[in-house]
Amino acid sequence: MDIRSLLDGLLELTFVGSFTRVGFVVRRILFGWNTPADGSMTGKTVLITGPTSGLGRATADALASAGARLILVGRSEERLARVRDELVAEHGEDRFRIVVADMGLLDSVRAAVATILEEEPRLDVLVDNAGAIFPDRRETADGIEATLATMVVGPFVLIDGLRPLLERTGGARVIAITSGGMYWQTLPLDDLDYEEGPFSGPRAYARAKRAQTALMREWARRLAAVGSDLTINAMHPGWSDTPGLAETLPAFYRLMGPVLRSPAEGADTIVWLATDPRAGGLSGGLFLDRRPRPFDRAPLTRLSAADRRRLWDLVVERTGAADPLPDRVHQLDGPG
Helix, strand or coil, X not given: CCHHHHHHHHHHHCCHHHHCHHHHHHXXXXXXXXXXXXXXXXXXXXXXXXXXXXXXXXXXXXXXHCCCEEEEEECCXXXXXXXXXXXXXHHCCCCEEEEECCCCCHHHHHXXXXXXXXXXXXXXXXXECCCCCCCCCCECCCCCEHXXXXXXXXXXXXXXXXXXXXXXXXXXXXXXXXXXXXXXCCCCHHHCCCCCCCCCHHHHHHHHHHHHHHHHHHHHHHHHHCCCCCEEEEECCCCECCHHHHHHCXXXXXXXXXXXXXXXXXXXXXXXXXXXXXXCCCCCCEEECCEECCCCCCHHHCCXXXXXXXXXXXXXXXXXXXXXXXXXXXXXXCCX
16 A cells, blocks of 8 residues: 555545545545546537536536536426526536426426437436435425335436436446435334434435435446446545535534535546546445545444445335346455
8 A cells, every 4th residue: 555545545544534625625636637628528428417406516617627418307497507607608608508407206206307319419417416315305206205216216217217328328326415414314114205303404405414424335336237337426525615514514514514524526536437537437335535435434334235235225125116237146345
């Protein structure tokens, strides 16, 4: 291990140092990061869910600057149009499409998929960024707890539906944006819809993020088993200064405000996973600051390989559709 990796590992153990702007700045200096060159994504198409603020908006800005054509997916046509108009004004050309879809409603997601498959010739990158924290427990029209629907089941349907286009494009990448908060949250597979005990919006969010990360591992395993070249990874942005953090965890936001990452700093690894040639062969990982990180930090929150297979089956059941990648191989990858 070289000295840079040793220092990086020591920083990772500190949590606060790793997740705040301190970690970003130190690692940028240690490893000499470069930003994508202007035009490096010209001719490529990237879909981003939740692109109107925070990390999604920062990702859209960075990939637009790299020359990508963007498909902006969100619930509000007005907010999407505002982002599109601002990007057009900044870049002097309209290569920014909006698709209105509610990630928590399966019919809405499937309608968006159908539109994209019909009208788009390629899709190089899918960024699963949309998220929500609800103040109370509520169910969608599909009978699914809203947090789980928006951040787990809806994105599963989106990835499954767009997989033919991603695979036809070749060398495509899926990137799921998770949260460091999932490290300290268990995922009760017998209560995915949070029907037991008093409801907590932040806890439901962390549970959904843990499920999302576990599913990225399961997607990667099953895609590899069928010989797909689609790469799929999760990343967490550290603690970033976003509207969602300020609204849902105001005390934490006030305490950590001076050392929170900017949205652009939080989005840096998303952009790296989307653009860097070295990231093209990576799949099934969890990344922070352009490097793979552990999936678990607390033994009680760990999901085994069998747990991840069961989670997959439970999510497929909630989609009401056939399993897109039945697990015929039963390949185990250990308890971690």
